[in-house]
Amino acid sequence: MKFLSRFFFVLLSISLIIGIIGFCFPKNLILIESETINKSTAEVYPLINNLDNAKKWMCFASQPPKNIQFKVGEPSVGVGAKGSWTIHSTSDSTSQGYIIITDSKINNKVSFNMYYNGSEKPFMVTYLITPNNEQSDINCEIKYDIGWNPYTRLVIQLYKKELIKDFKSGLINLRDMSMY
Helix, strand or coil: CHHHHHHHHHHHHHHHHHHHHHHCCCCEEEEEEEEEECCCHHHHHHHHHEHHHHHHHCHHHHCCHHHEEEEECCCCECCCCEEEEEEECCCCCEEEEEEEEEEEECCCEEEEEEEECCCCCCEEEEEEEEEECCEEEEEEEEEEECCCCHHHHHHHHHHHHHHHHHHHHHHHHHHHHHCC
């Protein structure tokens, strides 16, 4: 019995320490990535503003085609455009989500709300397109309200590098796609 009480005391202490550490991390996640594309803003903007192109360049574009289903609704371009995806991974897990274009300024900006696996809180993603001589600088800003749960804050910090890598791969895919 003494062993059991010590075990639960240690478990409670570890949980409390992890909780306190989690509260040290910010409530909001903000990631910023950028890429330069050798096309004008007028050539890059339609690639981002049209969800029919999303499967080709967004971060999930690296998934094998048989693993991803991406459906685009009507309209597929501009504010209100909506798409959804299902990704079947090799470990028998499924990831689902949907995307809505929430703001669009011609040749300048496209904003999305991305919802993952039934989450009520979206990842708010904004692509700013800035002219740079004959090129375009694309800045991608991702914002997410993690909330007050300290354990979620800690988990997000552990996966932050993977999130950055995924969104950076989307920008690289966009750059590569624009070359054709």
